[in-house]
Amino acid sequence: LESVAEKVEGGFLLNGFKRFISNGYSADMAVLFARTPVDGNSKALSAFVVEKGMKGFEVLRRLEPTASHDLVEFRLKDLKIPAQSLLGPLGEGFRVAMQTLELMRVSVGAAAVGMAHAALQEALAWAKSRVQFGKAVSEFQGVSFQLADAATETEAARALVYLAAIKKEGEAGDASIFSSMAKLFATEAAFRCIDRAVQIHGGMGVLRGSRVEQLYREIRPLRIYEGTSEIQRLVISRNLLKKTQRSKG
Ligand SMILES: Cc1cc2nc3c(=O)[nH]c(=O)nc-3n(C[C@H](O)[C@H](O)[C@H](O)COP(=O)(O)OP(=O)(O)OC[C@H]3O[C@@H](n4cnc5c(N)ncnc54)[C@H](O)[C@@H]3O)c2cc1C
Incomplete structure (x- = not known):
C-alpha cells in the first residue's frame, strides 16, 4: 500500500494510486487507506472518507474482469481533505x-x-x-x-x-x-x-x-x-x- 496521507493545516493531503476499486465508477464516496507515519511506526495506516468530485480525486479508467463488475483505477493527486474525513483514530x-x-x-x-x-x-x-x-x-x-x-x-x-x-x-x-x-x-x-x-x-x-x-x-x-x-x-x-x-x- 503506497498511498500517503500527510497531515497539513486543517486536514490531510493525499497522494497515491489505487487499482481494483469495486463500485468505483458508480459510488459517490469511497473509503480509502493511506500510510500516515506516526511516532515510531512508519507503516501506520489510516482510513479516510473521500467524495467523488473533490479536486485531486480522479477515476483513471474502468477495468474489465472476467464477469461484469464495476471496477476502476483511481489516482489521488494532492487531494486535500478536511480533518473530519479521518475514519477512526489516526494510525488505526x-x-x-x-x-x-x-x-x-x-x-x-x-x-x-x-x-x-x-x-x-x-x-x-x-x-x-x-x-x-x-x-x-x-x-x-x-x-x-x-x-x-x-x-x-x-x-x-x-x-x-x-x-x-x-x-x-x-x-x-x-x-x-x-x-x-x-x-x-x-x-x-x-x-x-x-x-x-x-x-x-x-x-x-x-x-x-x-x-x-x-x-x-x-x-x-x-x-x-x-x-x-x-x-x-x-x-x-x-x-x-x-x-x-x-x-x-
Ligand atoms: C474483481 C475485483 C474486485 C476488487 N475490488 C477491490 C476493492 O474494492 N478494493 C481493494 O482494495 N481491492 C480490490 N481488489 C483487489 C484484490 O483484493 C487483490 O487483487 C487481491 O487481494 C490480490 O492482490 P494482488 O492482485 O496484488 O495479488 P498479489 O498480492 O500480487 O498476489 C499474486 C499471487 O501471489 C499470492 N501471494 C501473495 N502474497 C502471498 C503470501 N504472503 N503467501 C502466499 N501467497 C501469496 C497470491 O495469493 C496470488 O496467488 C479487487 C480485485 C478484483 C479482481
Missing part, C-alpha cells in the same frame, strides 16, 4: 480494515454459496432432462455422484458461512479466523461445484450466455478479492499458531 486504519474484511469475507462466502446453489439447480435440471444412450444422464453414476458432491459441499459451505456470521456478531474475538475459513472454503467449493455443473452440461456448458458459463466466469474473482485463498490460509494458520503459543505460555 489497519484495525478498521481488518474489521471490515471480517464482515466482507463472510459476505463473499455467502455470495459463493448462492452461486454454488444456482449451479447445482442448473445441473440437476439439465441432468434429468438430457438423454444420452437411451437414458437421462442423471442415471449415470458418474454424473449423479458429482451432483451429490456438489450438494454436500454447498451445504458445508453454507453452514460455515452461518457459523462465521455468528462469530462476527459474538464477543469471543475469533471472527477473523472463522471469516477467513468461510471465505476460503465457500469460494473454493463453489468453484468446484460450478465446474461440475459446466461438466454435466457438456458442450452446452461452455456456450457464452448459458447460466453455468456465466457462473463459471463470475465465481473466479471471488477466490481473489477480499484476500486471495492463499492469504486466507495465511490468516488461518497464523491464528492457529498464535493460539497454540498462547496456550503453551
